[in-house]
Amino acid sequence: MEHFKVRRSGTLAKRSQRTMLGFLVRRILATIPVLAMVALFVFFMLRLTPGDPAAILAGDNGEPHQIEAIREALGLNEPILTQLTIWLGNILQGDLGESFFFNKKVTELIAMRVDATLSLAIVTLIITLAVAIPLGVLAAYRHGSWVDRLVMGFSVLGFSVPIFVLGYFLIFIFSVKLNWFPVQGFKSISDGFWPFLHHLILPSLTLSVIYIALIARMTRASVIEVLNEDYIRTAYAKGLSNMVVLMRHALHNAAVPIVTITGIGVALLIGGVVVTESVYNIPGLGRLTVDAVLGRDYPTIQALILVFSCVYVVINLLIDLSYTLLDPRIRY
Amino acid sequence: MSKKTTILAIALAFCTSLFAANPVSAESTLRVVMHSDLKIVDPVWTTAYMSRNYGYMVYDTLFALDSNLHVQPQMVGDYSVSDNKLTYTMTLRDGLMFHDGAPVTAADAVASLKRWGQKDGMGQMLMEYTADLSAVDDKTLKLILKKPFGLVLDALAKPSSNVPFIMPKRVADTPASEQIKDHTGSGPFIFKEDEWKPGDRTVFVKNPNYKARSEPSSWMSGSKAVNVDRVEWISIKDHQTAVNALLAGEIDYMESVPHDLLPLLDADPNVQTAVLNPLGNQYMYRMNHLHPPFDDVRVRRAAMWAVNQKDFLQGVIGNPKYYKECAAMFFCDTPLATDKGAEIMMRSDYEKSKALLKEAGYDGTPIVLMHSTDLNVLANLAPVAKQNLERGGFKVDMQSMDWQTLVSRRSKQDPPGKVGWNLFMTSWQSLDILNPIMAAGYRANCNKAWFGWPCDTTMEVLRKAFAEEPDPAQQKAIAEAIQIRAMEYGTHGHGGQWLDVTAWRKDQISNVPNAPLPVQWSISK
Numbered sequence: 122m123e124h125f126k127v128r129r130s131g132t133l134a135k136r137s138q139r140t141m142l143g144f145l146v147r148r149i150l151a152t153i154p155v156l157a158m159v160a161l162f163v164f165f166m167l168r169l170t171p172g173d174p175a176a177i178l179a180g181d182n183g184e185p186h187q188i189e190a191i192r193e194a195l196g197l198n199e200p201i202l203t204q205l206t207i208w209l210g211n212i213l214q215g216d217l218g219e220s221f222f223f224n225k226k227v228t229e230l231i232a233m234r235v236d237a238t239l240s241l242a243i244v245t246l247i248i249t250l251a252v253a254i255p256l257g258v259l260a261a262y263r264h265g266s267w268v269d270r271l272v273m274g275f276s277v278l279g280f281s282v283p284i285f286v287l288g289y290f291l292i293f294i295f296s297v298k299l300n301w302f303p304v305q306g307f308k309s310i311s312d313g314f315w316p317f318l319h320h321l322i323l324p325s326l327t328l329s330v331i332y333i334a335l336i337a338r339m340t341r342a343s344v345i346e347v348l349n350e351d352y353i354r355t356a357y358a359k360g361l362s363n364m365v366v367l368m369r370h371a372l373h374n375a376a377v378p379i380v381t382i383t384g385i386g387v388a389l390l391i392g393g394v395v396v397t398e399s400v401y402n403i404p405g406l407g408r409l410t411v412d413a414v415l416g417r418d419y420p421t422i423q424a425l426i427l428v429f430s431c432v433y434v435v436i437n438l439l440i441d442l443s444y445t446l447l448d449p450r451i452r453y
Numbered sequence: 454m455s456k457k458t459t460i461l462a463i464a465l466a467f468c469t470s471l472f473a474a475n476p477v478s479a480e481s482t483l484r485v486v487m488h489s490d491l492k493i494v495d496p497v498w499t500t501a502y503m504s505r506n507y508g509y510m511v512y513d514t515l516f517a518l519d520s521n522l523h524v525q526p527q528m529v530g531d532y533s534v535s536d537n538k539l540t541y542t543m544t545l546r547d548g549l550m551f552h553d554g555a556p557v558t559a560a561d562a563v564a565s566l567k568r569w570g571q572k573d574g575m576g577q578m579l580m581e582y583t584a585d586l587s588a589v590d591d592k593t594l595k596l597i598l599k600k601p602f603g604l605v606l607d608a609l610a611k612p613s614s615n616v617p618f619i620m621p622k623r624v625a626d627t628p629a630s631e632q633i634k635d636h637t638g639s640g641p642f643i644f645k646e647d648e649w650k651p652g653d654r655t656v657f658v659k660n661p662n663y664k665a666r667s668e669p670s671s672w673m674s675g676s677k678a679v680n681v682d683r684v685e686w687i688s689i690k691d692h693q694t695a696v697n698a699l700l701a702g703e704i705d706y707m708e709s710v711p712h713d714l715l716p717l718l719d720a721d722p723n724v725q726t727a728v729l730n731p732l733g734n735q736y737m738y739r740m741n742h743l744h745p746p747f748d749d750v751r752v753r754r755a756a757m758w759a760v761n762q763k764d765f766l767q768g769v770i771g772n773p774k775y776y777k778e779c780a781a782m783f784f785c786d787t788p789l790a791t792d793k794g795a796e797i798m799m800r801s802d803y804e805k806s807k808a809l810l811k812e813a814g815y816d817g818t819p820i821v822l823m824h825s826t827d828l829n830v831l832a833n834l835a836p837v838a839k840q841n842l843e844r845g846g847f848k849v850d851m852q853s854m855d856w857q858t859l860v861s862r863r864s865k866q867d868p869p870g871k872v873g874w875n876l877f878m879t880s881w882q883s884l885d886i887l888n889p890i891m892a893a894g895y896r897a898n899c900n901k902a903w904f905g906w907p908c909d910t911t912m913e914v915l916r917k918a919f920a921e922e923p924d925p926a927q928q929k930a931i932a933e934a935i936q937i938r939a940m941e942y943g944t945h946g947h948g949g950q951w952l953d954v955t956a957w958r959k960d961q962i963s964n965v966p967n968a969p970l971p972v973q974w975s976i977s978k
Contacts, residue, residue: 171854171858171861171862172857172858172861173860173861173864176857176860176861176863176864177857177860177861178493178499178501179499179500180499180500180501180502180504180614181500181501181502181860181879182500182614182885182893183499183500183860184574184893184903185864185900185901185903185904186901187500187572188864190630194630194631220651222492222493222651223492223651224493224494224632224634225651230651230652233650233651233653234652289693292694292697293697296697296701297697297700297701300701303701303703304694304697304698304700304701304703305689305694305697305698305703306687306703399690399691399694400691400694401694402687402688402689402690402691402694402698404650404652404653404654404688408652408690409652411690412490412652412690415855415857416492416857417857417861
């Protein structure tokens with residue numbers, strides 16, 4: 122009998138692993154048409170957008186014959202379908218193309234910038250989670266009190282203040298007036314941990330405010346819902362402390378929507394970094410995107426959108442997978 | 454030592470290592486914010502100002518313009534012109550070296566001029582008049598003309614895009630249609646390609662082998678001695694951020710400050726603001742001669758009577774300290790300055806405008822006015838023009854777009870509408886339009902002309918006469934005729950002169966050169 126139980130449980134585990142593997146394979150395969158559609162959409166959108174990279178490259182005083190020569194050299198005179206075929210062919214060979222402007226491979230440009238954006242995103246995420254979840258739990262625990270109203274008030278403010286306004290405000294106070302933090306720039310962690318952090322504190326704070334507001338609200342709502350469940354009453358009846366009930370029982374069971382919104386928040390960070398990187402002059406992927414769009418640098422824009430799409434897809438996949446860890450009832 | 458103490462010591466050491474920054478270098482680094490980011494490191498391939506500015510760091514020129522607008526020898530030591538003005542013999546100075554240690558030779562100069570002559574408008578004209586350009590020996594080059602060309606030295610000293618920079622022959626042999634990949638020059642700075650991060654920073658170090666001239670620095674001529682070890686061009690796109698960085702002392706020098714942010718800098722006693730280019734810039738409005746209604750000279754002149762310089766300058770610059778109404782197409786206070794024929798640009802006369810439109814039979818079709826929205830110094834021009842043109846009897850369809858879209862669209866010859874256009878406005882640096890040959894707006898050779906494509910034989914004859922005239926007094930007379938013709942025919946209009954303001958930390962740097970371009974030689978830190 123015992124032997125049968127072990128075999129049965131082993132079979133279940135294997136079946137579960139197989140279904141999880143199947144889910145993973147299906148999800149990864151599903152990304153291919155998604156990315157293909159993104160690629161086609163971006164390619165055609167760019168060609169429909171007004172603007173000519175050749176005219177921009179030639180400079181403000183560029184003559185018509187110079188523009189024509191550049192257009193020819195860049196292959197922009199080829200039929201659109203020919204351009205598309207060449208681009209897709211290069212992508213299949215792992216070549217994202219060469220920037221029109223910098224005479225450098227787009228992958229090289231992205232590699233130069235990814236450090237700054239990743240650092241900004243990670244520090245922002247750490248600040249966000251460290252502040253938003255305790256605030257949300259506190260607001261839920263003191264539901265209806267002045268603490269709750271204060272947290273919700275901050276939340277509304279966090280949503281309402283545009284990132285660039287907050288950014289300039291913080292720069293004016295903490296950089297220009299108090300001289301505590303640099304106005305702009307980025308230092309890699311290889312330049313030392315303190316210079317790295319010193320340059321990232323203000324941008325990360327600026328960027329995190331909107332996500333703190335978002336996640337604190339979601340945490341509060343989820344925890345309030347869970348606090349009304351029977352098992353919470355049971356936990357209190359067992360004599361557990363407030364902290365244990367809140368953190369171990371309530372927060373754990375409210376985790377799925379919080380993780381979902383955090384995941385979406387991470388994906389939205391990609392949009393947020395564009396503004397933050399501009400205000401704080403951080404040479405990251407956000408600024409590269411803006412520069413590429415303004416310069417109609419087609420290969421760079423196309424590559425960046427593909428990279429961002431991949432990030433979205435991977436984050437969504439990770440969120441889905443995390444559900445199985447947070448709630449054992451969820452299986453794929 | 455107890456176990457607890459050991460753990461504490463290790464933790465302390467770890468934290469110290471985390472927070473320790475890299476050792477501070479003793480070298481002096483000048484931190485500069487230019488007006489834009491450097492994208493193309495071939496100043497002959499593109500006309501972009503940033504590439505030109507980069508060129509002045511890395512390369513040198515045979516001749517250069519001084520602050521009196523006189524041509525001075527720069528890399529050239531001695532030169533002579535034959536009595537018939539057909540042969541120019543130039544000898545390079547002793548000791549000139551490229552960054553790789555190779556001597557600069559006449560063959561390098563010849564190859565560089567030939568490449569430049571394929572791209573630049575003034576260079577192309579010089580080459581058309583050239584029978585032979587060759588190296589006589591390692592240090593001497595000879596230019597033989599087919600017929601007199603009065604602007605040989607002006608062309609070789611051309612200060613703005615494209616500048617005839619001298620490169621090694623192996624680099625200059627690159628076809629003009631391709632960008633160069635080797636950035637060896639002989640200028641005062643060496644470009645650090647390995648430290649170049651496009652969109653972030655461009656790094657130059659002092660060229661230890663640069664042989665500066667003994668004459669004092671004067672605009673692009675004279676000594677280009679370098680007093681700092683390193684220059685970093687930091688790309689800060691946002692003007693407010695750049696101003697904040699200057700106030701906080703994080704940067705030393707800002708090439709161009711928007712006029713509305715100047716009060717912030719003027720209030721700081723550690724910051725110096727100054728106009729380094731006294732000639733400044735000129736607004737230009739350009740009509741499309743290919744399509745109605747501006748294919749009719751009367752309608753072009755009606756538009757010119759409708760707008761006026763003062764409204765443009767007040768609408769964009771605002772502070773009279775930084776603008777000037779000026780009747781001279783080739784800039785006030787220059788040798789070719791004249792106010793002949795300029796009344797039409799200086800004041801609005803709406804009745805004359807309406808009368809001309811009536812005479813021309815203007816049917817009220819709205820003219821497509823392209824409005825650039827993203828550059829401070831251009832954004833308000835089109836709305837001002839729209840208001841004045843409407844008062845002058847025009848109907849105006851003002852279409853807003855970013856500058857890069859405008860730059861692309863202005864090259865389209867399609868009929869006005871969603872693709873083509875009727876009118877746009879831009880700004881020129883003085884160094885680009887000091888005479889009617891270098892200034893693209895006067896070319897009136899139809900489809901080969903600058904955007905707008907004017908087609909006027911009289912103007913072309915006058916320009917040719919100017920190019921061939923060696924006597925400055927005669928040149929001035931022809932320039933006057935050209936200005937009058939430009940107004941009669943309406944090649945383009947002059948929207949007023951305005952000044953750029955540069956700012957730097959006077960507690961951190963000194964000896965900022967008084968040059969019309971943002972150059973960093975002679976600055977001490």
